[in-house]
Amino acid sequence: MFWTADCGIDGHTPVDVDDLDLVCIAPLPSYVWYQDMADFAETISDEAASRRLARAIQGEGAFRRFKNELHEKYPHLLPAWYAFRDMRAARRAVQWLVNNSLIDHETGERFVTEPQIPTFPEPAAGLRDFPNDESRTCPRTQRRPSRNQVRIPVCMPSHR
Template identity: 55%
Template sequence: MLRLDRVDIEDLATALADQTDYEHRWLIDPRTGEIAFWTSDTGIDGENPVELDELDLIPIVPIPSHVWFQDMVDFAEGISDPEVGRRLAQALHGRGAFRRFKNHVHEHHPDLISVWHAFRDARAERRAVEWLQDQGLIDEESAQQFAADRPDPALP
């Protein structure tokens, strides 16, 4: 089992959120907790191609986008100003919702940028720790303590 402080939770959260279609993979070393980035052209060291099955690393499969989308919905619903919440929710309709939501926050509600980032990051980090537990890399007690220590921040 890994100690939770040996894993870069922020990097793992980034890997779990990576929805790009490029030919790359994020991996974790189950012995050290180190996160690696692999491509077919440059391997994991950026220079030497290597096949994934030659590595003793665990692939990090991204969490589906609908989970991250729900974070935006929950954020919009949690804002105390009904008009702001309604406008944020409107930004989520149709294709391009992620970009529209981000743009709306940045252009019309810059006071919410840090609040949104804190909200999004808290959820992403809890998901990363849940993923570690699901992979059997950390114990349940560590995962539960991490989640208890990092609730969603209060929304204005």
């Protein structure tokens, strides 16, 4: 919704901003979004893609390199990345609503704690799908995905 203090919401009636019950929404620091990229790279079942994405986010320009790597080398991972990123953003938004008493605690906690497994596109013919099995460990870290992480299935050409 667009409005100004001079013209108000309706475009005619001036509004005193101090009279409105507004809640300020502070932007999240970039390290939060950076951690999403790092977590996504860690949860990918394709080890080569995982390593390349993890390397892409090292140093300055991490966001651009990550985006370029996905678009140029791994476009098949874009739907998984967008689902992963959106799921994380939605959880943060709901947690913010709870923290600011804009929704009740029980509703917010139910949304945040229930598994929000994003749906992924079906693999194309001739490609194999890695199972979304949380009992598997990350090959690089030898850790299992945390409660908030989802093992990202990756479609790769089958080797015969």
